[in-house]
Amino acid sequence: MSKTYGISPKEIHEVREKIREKVNYRCYFCNRDIRRIGLKCSTHHIVPKALLKKDYWNEDNLLVLCCYCHNKLEKLNRMIFRFILSKDKLKKMGCEEKMYNTLKK
Numbered sequence: 001m002s003k004t005y006g007i008s009p010k011e012i013h014e015v016r017e018k019i020r021e022k023v024n025y026r027c028y029f030c031n032r033d034i035r036r037i038g039l040k041c042s043t044h045h046i047v048p049k050a051l052l053k054k055d056y057w058n059e060d061n062l063l064v065l066c067c068y069c070h071n072k073l074e075k076l077n078r079m080i081f082r083f084i085l086s087k088d089k090l091k092k093m094g095c096e097e098k099m100y101n102t103l104k105k
Helices: 009-022 067-083 087-092 097-104
Strands: 041-045 062-066
Touching: 009 041, 009 062, 041 067, 062 067
Parallel strands: none
Antiparallel strands: 041 062
């Protein structure tokens, strides 16, 4: 079993479930009960993996979001990276080229 950022897929699943249970499956932003309305649930990383290698799967770096709020937040994040952080600044912060290109979309 391969590991992603030092954590196995099984451990990732456990961390996700733990954080979802901790907030009673409620979206951080809109407070929807994700189980009740049948929405897809996302575990969002506050600091992207391109910028935070070590504690990427730390519970303090995770938010539980419904699919609607997750999509809105991802769009906002891309706008922030595109307009505020230049490619050179991201490189200095250790961001990989492919991650920068993904954020530009």
